[in-house]
Amino acid sequence: MELTVDQRWDLVERISKETVEVGKYEPSLKDALADVTVRPATGIPFAIAVIYGFWAFFCEFAGTLFTDGFFCKIFDGYWLPWLQGVFAGAPAWVFNIFVGDPLADNCFEAFGVLSSGIFVAIGVVLPAIVAFYLIFAILEDVGYMPRLAVLVDTLLHKIGLHGYAIVPTILSLGCNVPGVTATRSLETRKQRFLAITLLGVFVPCGAQIGIMEGMIPGLIGWVFLALAIGYFGIGWIINKIVPGESPEILMDVPPYQMPTARNIWMKLWTRTSKFLTVAVPFVLLGCVIVAVLYITGAMDAIASGLSPVITGVFGLPQDTAAAMIAGFLRKDLAVGTIGMLAAGGMTITVFQVFTAVVLLSIYFPCLATFALMIKELNWKEILGTLATLIVMVFVYGAILHLIGLSGIGSSPWVPLE
Amino acid sequence: MSNRAAKFGSIYFGIFGAIVLIFGIAGFVVMGAYGTEGVTWGPLEMSGMFFVWRAIILVSAGAMYLSSVCNFGDTRQLAKSVAASIMIWIVAGMWIWAGIAGSIPGGEEGGWFFPSAEELVGLWTAIPPAVFLALLSLAIIYPIRSRRKTA
Numbered sequence: 001m002e003l004t005v006d007q008r009w010d011l012v013e014r015i016s017k018e019t020v021e022v023g024k025y026e027p028s029l030k031d032a033l034a035d036v037t038v039r040p041a042t043g044i045p046f047a048i049a050v051i052y053g054f055w056a057f058f059c060e061f062a063g064t065l066f067t068d069g070f071f072c073k074i075f076d077g078y079w080l081p082w083l084q085g086v087f088a089g090a091p092a093w094v095f096n097i098f099v100g101d102p103l104a105d106n107c108f109e110a111f112g113v114l115s116s117g118i119f120v121a122i123g124v125v126l127p128a129i130v131a132f133y134l135i136f137a138i139l140e141d142v143g144y145m146p147r148l149a150v151l152v153d154t155l156l157h158k159i160g161l162h163g164y165a166i167v168p169t170i171l172s173l174g175c176n177v178p179g180v181t182a183t184r185s186l187e188t189r190k191q192r193f194l195a196i197t198l199l200g201v202f203v204p205c206g207a208q209i210g211i212m213e214g215m216i217p218g219l220i221g222w223v224f225l226a227l228a229i230g231y232f233g234i235g236w237i238i239n240k241i242v243p244g245e246s247p248e249i250l251m252d253v254p255p256y257q258m259p260t261a262r263n264i265w266m267k268l269w270t271r272t273s274k275f276l277t278v279a280v281p282f283v284l285l286g287c288v289i290v291a292v293l294y295i296t297g298a299m300d301a302i303a304s305g306l307s308p309v310i311t312g313v314f315g316l317p318q319d320t321a322a323a324m325i326a327g328f329l330r331k332d333l334a335v336g337t338i339g340m341l342a343a344g345g346m347t348i349t350v351f352q353v354f355t356a357v358v359l360l361s362i363y364f365p366c367l368a369t370f371a372l373m374i375k376e377l378n379w380k381e382i383l384g385t386l387a388t389l390i391v392m393v394f395v396y397g398a399i400l401h402l403i404g405l406s407g408i409g410s411s412p413w414v415p416l417e
Numbered sequence: 418m419s420n421r422a423a424k425f426g427s428i429y430f431g432i433f434g435a436i437v438l439i440f441g442i443a444g445f446v447v448m449g450a451y452g453t454e455g456v457t458w459g460p461l462e463m464s465g466m467f468f469v470w471r472a473i474i475l476v477s478a479g480a481m482y483l484s485s486v487c488n489f490g491d492t493r494q495l496a497k498s499v500a501a502s503i504m505i506w507i508v509a510g511m512w513i514w515a516g517i518a519g520s521i522p523g524g525e526e527g528g529w530f531f532p533s534a535e536e537l538v539g540l541w542t543a544i545p546p547a548v549f550l551a552l553l554s555l556a557i558i559y560p561i562r563s564r565r566k567t568a
Contacts, residue, residue: 026492027492028492029496029499029564032493032495033499035493036493042481042497042500045473045474045504046477046500048470048474049477049503052470052511053507053510056511056514057511057514060514060515064515065518065521069521070522
């Protein structure tokens with residue numbers, strides 16, 4: 001006789017009730033603390049404090065200390081002038097692809113493979129990813145992550161996942177590549193498809209978050225709220241539509257313990273090296289394609305062809321069309337380009353910036369993530385993921401356009417210096 | 418835990434929990450009145466981008482302290498106060514970390530290492546309530562040590 005997963009769990013529960021005797025015991029402070037952090041009344045506020053700490057550390061480590069404090073100075077003051085000198089005698093198209101705009105005085109605006117490409121990969125994303133995975137590894141080693149998984153288990157069951165799906169989701173906030181890989185820990189194909197689709201569409205990576213944090217700090221909370229609504233709303237719908245099982249799992253929740261430097265270093269290195277070896281080549285490839293599209297004039301042609309959708313359906317200014325298209329290849333630079341266009345005189349409202357950033361987040365996973373998705377999913381699932389994101393872009397774009405028409409956030413957006 | 422430590426914990430964290438709760442609520446009031454610009458009152462500062470989150474954490478921590486004061490000698494109750502203290506330490510610790518991270522390099526346009534002493538002092542003139550509260554919350558060490566001795 002073959003039992004279903006639920007029947008098996010019922011059987012386990014019946015046997016344990018009949019055979020296990022629970023005596024009275026005095027918990028240690030560690031046990032009691034473990035209990036406090038998984039009970040919703042005290043565990044949710046504690047989780048908010050932990051996530052606040054996570055986020056505050058991330059912003060200060062990646063943004064303030066490394067990117068603004070060191071890398072901007074190194075790349076803008078030394079690297080870009082050096083590149084401009086070395087490539088000074090090269091043909092214009094070579095200069096444009098490798099160094100970018102000859103008049104640019106900073107790597108972010110240059111758009112060359114060796115200027116913007118290297119700066120974004122090393123100067124912006126790498127510190128963000130190191131900060132992110134450092135804290136993540138500490139929380140895992142301390143024993144907090146399994147407790148967070150228990151805490152969100154009920155919520156994630158509503159969308160066909162179980163609590164441990166929080167791990168690939170949070171990993172994806174650093175880089176989607178290790179996030180997609182981490183979905184291998186989920187039990188069924190349905191759960192893996194669900195998790196990969198949701199994190200590929202609704203979870204922005206560290207690169208994007210880093211640039212959003214610098215460009216639209218006041219709107220970032222709203223962007224996350226819009227993405228969270230999509231994550232749970234669409235997750236719930238996909239769970240209803242897609243056939244397959246979403247079984248319960250028995251999770252090992254280890255006691256709290258002191259983290260060890262060796263473990264943290266190993267985890268940090270494994271995950272960061274995945275970004276360096278898998279994602280960075282795609283970041284550079286994206287730069288090459290964007291540069292070629294601009295040089296050949298193909299970008300303008302595509303932008304003018306798609307501008308009815310950009311302006312008519314999404315309600316964005318026509319000038320953002322090229323940035324939105326570049327977002328297929330480089331989401332982070334696309335977000336930054338909108339800031340540069342506004343700084344250069346384009347009129348765009350606060351709500352339009354919000355709309356553009358939300359759409360850039362959901363409308364295509366980065367190239368590296370997409371390549372990994374092809375490896376992890378079969379062609380039917382890939383088509384399902386693509387269909388989800390295409391529908392989502394139009395649904396989100398149209399809804400946000402309609403909300404924008406009510407006049408909300410209609411003041412002109414002024415980019416931060 | 419000794420009776421003395423339990424009694425101390427009940428009284429101290431009852432009063433302290435109320436103070437933490439008041440500061441959390443004050444955070445919401447200031448947020449409503451002044452937005453993220455907030456206010457500076459003497460050495461106290463209530464402002465910043467994550468201001469509202471800090472207020473939520475302080476309100477929750479205050480409520481957790483207050484809910485732990487009945488039967489403070491029980492380990493489960495003590496654990497609530499320890500968790501509340503950790504929450505305050507996270508908020509205070511991140512403020513201190515932000516000050517350190519901001520002062521190591523001199524910003525995008527500044528020098529390479531360490532701003533001038535005046536600038537450095539300027540970073541620390543106004544302090545959020547969580548930093549003061551974190552110092553006062555260190556009293557949690559006494560009941561923890563007392564429990565360890567009697568265990």
